[in-house]
Amino acid sequence: MLLSTVDHLTTQIGELDRLITRTLEEITTPPGSTVARDEVAGVSARTLAQKLDAVPGIGPTIAQNILAEIGADMSRFPTPEHLVSWAKMCPLTIQSGAKNTSGPAGKGNPWLKGALDEAANAAARTDTFLGARYRRIVKRRGHAKALVAVARSILVIAWHLIGDPDASYQELGADWHRRHLDPARKTRDLVRQLQALGHQVALSPASA
Template sequence: LLDQIDTLSGQIGTLTTRIDHLLAQADADGGGVTDETAATTGPSTVERLAEIPGIGRAGAQSILAEIGLAMTQFPTAAHLVSWAKLCPRTVQSGPVTRGGKTGKGNPYLKGALGEAAAVAAKTDTFLGERYRRLVKHRGKLKALVAVARSILVIIWHLLTDPFARFCDFGADYHTSRINTERRMRNHIAQLTAMGYHVTLEPAA
């Protein structure tokens, strides 16, 4: 049994090396940042994607194997999300409107994104906080799909710009920005209803 484990471990190591080589070669052909030039120009595409919470190097390799490095076939992030069948659907029958299933899509891509979303949901990051906010009123499955969709949008932006790096907004993003903007809109609406004309100016 130990010999079999050693054999499998050796095969995994060989395949991992081969995957790294092929991705570095594809990175170079696509004009991205390769492992060979990482010391002077920055990290490779796999390393940049691995910085996203929940993905890691193996997850990045799996995702790139399914969608590729070039995003020319996906003009916008919405095109990629739609192709992956992760966009929300609305089913309407007469006056009744309800949410529909996202569709099957690529099972390997959805599996990798689902695992990444499950890991990211446990982190103290923007994606983790997004999951915790959604799971309260949407349920676990829909919250995970929403996080997976957000991860795919981030990946599209990173692949579109070969020098872009992931930057986490932080777990307090919603409270520090979204809630502030919501209060501001509410105050403006109240003043407008009272007959005032509100003009916003940046702070000095």
């Protein structure tokens, strides 16, 4: 009985895999294309999924989910910010007089959000640029907002990978922020931290 159940589930999984492949082919086939579907869409779908799969946190299933929700035509989104805004991943700015505060971004596409949340959670645990981004933000903004920031970065990366046929993911490294940190800005941040602890800070030029 158990073996028959396993066989039944295996058959269903195979059918779902075929349905996903066919759907991806439909998504990546240019409208009105005169080229055979399996020459354009099949290869294109696999290529796009593989390009997304290279991003930390994104696996084959999440790559397929992202493609299924946003499609392969990035001309609908002139900039990555347009895609981020469409996905409701930009926090709203609430203005009251001269004061600006951030509000909730909105619900957006729940399936896309779920895929990006899963990818962000996985990327946050890696020793990569995205993982370092999470660890930098979580210290001052908390876990939830840090994950949203990483998910937003993943969506921006996806926009570039899908929209540019020649683009491929290049890992910047977990130490990218340290290597590109503005020394003056870092100094100001450290001074503010010391002042917040009640210290008086007097800066002097470094000796030659």
